[in-house]
Amino acid sequence: MIRILMTSMLLISTLVVSSAVSASNEPIQPIKAVTPKDPALVELGKMLFFDPRLSKSGWISCNSCHNLSMGGTDNIPTSIGHAWQEGPINAPTVLNSSMNLAQFWDGRAKDLKEQAGGPIANPGEMASTHELAVSVLNSIPQYRAKFEKAFGSDKVDIDRVTTAIAAFEETLVTPGSRFDKWLEGDKNALNKQELDGYKLFKSSGCTGCHNGPAVGGALYQKLGVHHPYETDSKIEGRKAVTGKDTDLNVFKVPTLRNIELTYPYFHDGAVWTLEEAVKIMGKLQLDRDFNKKEIDSIVAFLKTLTGEQPDIKLPILPPSNNDTPRPQPF
Amino acid sequence: MIRILMTSMLLISTLVVSSAVSASNEPIQPIKAVTPKDPALVELGKMLFFDPRLSKSGWISCNSCHNLSMGGTDNIPTSIGHAWQEGPINAPTVLNSSMNLAQFWDGRAKDLKEQAGGPIANPGEMASTHELAVSVLNSIPQYRAKFEKAFGSDKVDIDRVTTAIAAFEETLVTPGSRFDKWLEGDKNALNKQELDGYKLFKSSGCTGCHNGPAVGGALYQKLGVHHPYETDSKIEGRKAVTGKDTDLNVFKVPTLRNIELTYPYFHDGAVWTLEEAVKIMGKLQLDRDFNKKEIDSIVAFLKTLTGEQPDIKLPILPPSNNDTPRPQPF
Numbered sequence: 001m002i003r004i005l006m007t008s009m010l011l012i013s014t015l016v017v018s019s020a021v022s023a024s025n026e027p028i029q030p031i032k033a034v035t036p037k038d039p040a041l042v043e044l045g046k047m048l049f050f051d052p053r054l055s056k057s058g059w060i061s062c063n064s065c066h067n068l069s070m071g072g073t074d075n076i077p078t079s080i081g082h083a084w085q086e087g088p089i090n091a092p093t094v095l096n097s098s099m100n101l102a103q104f105w106d107g108r109a110k111d112l113k114e115q116a117g118g119p120i121a122n123p124g125e126m127a128s129t130h131e132l133a134v135s136v137l138n139s140i141p142q143y144r145a146k147f148e149k150a151f152g153s154d155k156v157d158i159d160r161v162t163t164a165i166a167a168f169e170e171t172l173v174t175p176g177s178r179f180d181k182w183l184e185g186d187k188n189a190l191n192k193q194e195l196d197g198y199k200l201f202k203s204s205g206c207t208g209c210h211n212g213p214a215v216g217g218a219l220y221q222k223l224g225v226h227h228p229y230e231t232d233s234k235i236e237g238r239k240a241v242t243g244k245d246t247d248l249n250v251f252k253v254p255t256l257r258n259i260e261l262t263y264p265y266f267h268d269g270a271v272w273t274l275e276e277a278v279k280i281m282g283k284l285q286l287d288r289d290f291n292k293k294e295i296d297s298i299v300a301f302l303k304t305l306t307g308e309q310p311d312i313k314l315p316i317l318p319p320s321n322n323d324t325p326r327p328q329p330f
Numbered sequence: 331m332i333r334i335l336m337t338s339m340l341l342i343s344t345l346v347v348s349s350a351v352s353a354s355n356e357p358i359q360p361i362k363a364v365t366p367k368d369p370a371l372v373e374l375g376k377m378l379f380f381d382p383r384l385s386k387s388g389w390i391s392c393n394s395c396h397n398l399s400m401g402g403t404d405n406i407p408t409s410i411g412h413a414w415q416e417g418p419i420n421a422p423t424v425l426n427s428s429m430n431l432a433q434f435w436d437g438r439a440k441d442l443k444e445q446a447g448g449p450i451a452n453p454g455e456m457a458s459t460h461e462l463a464v465s466v467l468n469s470i471p472q473y474r475a476k477f478e479k480a481f482g483s484d485k486v487d488i489d490r491v492t493t494a495i496a497a498f499e500e501t502l503v504t505p506g507s508r509f510d511k512w513l514e515g516d517k518n519a520l521n522k523q524e525l526d527g528y529k530l531f532k533s534s535g536c537t538g539c540h541n542g543p544a545v546g547g548a549l550y551q552k553l554g555v556h557h558p559y560e561t562d563s564k565i566e567g568r569k570a571v572t573g574k575d576t577d578l579n580v581f582k583v584p585t586l587r588n589i590e591l592t593y594p595y596f597h598d599g600a601v602w603t604l605e606e607a608v609k610i611m612g613k614l615q616l617d618r619d620f621n622k623k624e625i626d627s628i629v630a631f632l633k634t635l636t637g638e639q640p641d642i643k644l645p646i647l648p649p650s651n652n653d654t655p656r657p658q659p660f
Contacts, residue, residue, distance in 0.1 A: 315399055319400075
């Protein structure tokens with residue numbers, strides 16, 4: 001009797017969900033717009049995101065490598081750091097990054113707040129220190145007023161700095177893609193090739209890793225399940241975090257949202273075209289040789305994942321003054 | 331009879347002007363807001379201004395050194411170029427630059443259009459070539475559509491690229507400063523110290539060079555009229571353009587609009603504080619030793635020249651594609 005009742009309830013609940021959300025059976029869910037909970041905190045975070053004074057040189061900001069004009073990336077294979085150092089890895093997009101299970105390719109930061117502190121103090125990136133960055137901000141009364149507004153007191157510390165940057169980054173989502181319109185019921189939002197591509201994307205197993213609203217970002221996976229990935233990169237992936245040999249070449253699965261904007265591809269940024277990236281992924285991860293027509297259809301589908309880009313008003317940064325530590329560009 | 335009539339007319343016209351514009355007798359005039367004549371051209375120019383693909387590396391845009399979050403400058407002594415080359419000179423602000431009699435410190439470009447082509451192809455700055463930059467833009471259909479909209483055909487060439495950038499830059503004016511409010515009749519817009527500073531600025535002769543709406547930019551002057559400017563810089567000023575020994579150390583007088591935002595000062599960017607800059611200018615140009623009170627009052631006046639900063643919506647740049655020449659960051 002109890003079992004019958006539960007089965008009935010399950011059926012009813014399934015029916016209700018099905019009628020309310022047409023996309024409920026799809027492995028990908030629409031991106032939802034975000035309404036900032038704390039506008040003062042987000043505004044401060046935006047200023048910090050664009051402020052090159054968080055770097056030693058005074059010339060590199062978060063936006064330098066996570067350029068919001070360019071899909072939240074720098075569109076070069078690996079990033080340029082202080083004094084033009086060649087970075088070891090491709091800058092992941094900041095767009096929709098709040099949906100990642102962890103941050104960085106190897107997941108070594110548990111969230112956006114922890115991530116934000118990394119590049120500031122990395123000698124190969126912004127090359128400052130948390131102490132210096134805080135000291136710069138603390139010297140500027142207009143910044144202290146913004147901290148006051150956001151946190152209730154004008155204390156500046158690295159915890160507050162990274163909290164604010166993370167709060168801004170959480171707003172950087174890209175709803176409204178053509179694929180999301182299709183998911184939400186507009187069956188004309190995709191053409192036949194794009195829909196064929198999506199069906200193949202599912203049937204061939206891509207959605208095993210690239211799923212959820214971000215079409216990735218939700219799990220770790222080895223790059224090279226069936227065949228090894230050929231690269232000159234020395235990056236070890238999750239092994240650098242866990243120390244386990246089995247985590248060699250294991251990476252956080254990247255989001256495919258806005259993938260048309262976030263070239264070049266893979267952690268080494270060695271692949272410039274979506275066609276080549278799809279071909280490589282098919283072979284390495286699925287042991288499948290996609291033909292040209294299949295590749296083209298998957299690429300056509302992937303391009304439907306480009307959403308509305310964040311609407312950003314460029315922040316006006318308060319000037320340094322006679323008490324502000326000076327940048328050291330050279 | 332004719333002479334009497336003309337004199338009368340002159341008197342009448344002087345009276346009319348005086349009553350209409352209270353600031354007509356001041357050596358500085360208010361900045362006027364600019365309404366873009368051609369919004370499509372300005373929008374294209376904004377995209378190009380923010381597009382790092384005009385550089386060889388794909389990482390340096392006009393905005394990298396003329397940062398619109400920071401008074402249209404980079405706030406470092408001399409600019410960072412491709413591969414972190416140390417530039418020879420301080421980046422002049424792009425704000426109100428349309429009012430300059432010519433562009434660059436030495437006036438070697440006759441206008442903003444001619445200026446815009448310089449850094450793109452300068453090996454020490456963006457290190458691209460006009461051909462490569464045009465080729466990048468021409469490969470991107472979304473850009474060609476913007477050229478079509480702005481120019482009536484989708485041809486991309488360097489003349490159009492620089493025309494568009496200049497059109498955008500012409501919109502980068504900063505009206506609404508407290509000093510302009512005072513000029514326009516709001517006698518409470520300045521406090522006593524600021525007004526004392528302005529009076530001293532005039533009576534001591536600063537307005538001999540720093541005049542007009544941009545408070546500079548309208549003529550060339552030798553840096554070191556009475557005493558030489560001490561510097562490690564090898565920059566020769568106008569001599570590099572004219573070849574004349576008498577033009578050694580002659581520079582375009584920089585605008586003082588937004589001077590609080592455009593530190594560090596002078597062509598070598600060696601001076602970080604307005605107090606020191608005023609002291610040096612007094613001694614070198616006017617052979618006058620301003621005392622601390624005088625310096626403080628002039629600095630207080632100078633800070634009233636900060637206007638409303640341009641309201642910029644960050645452009646979303648169209649992605650490169652398989653046909654786009656790739657950046658060469660390393």
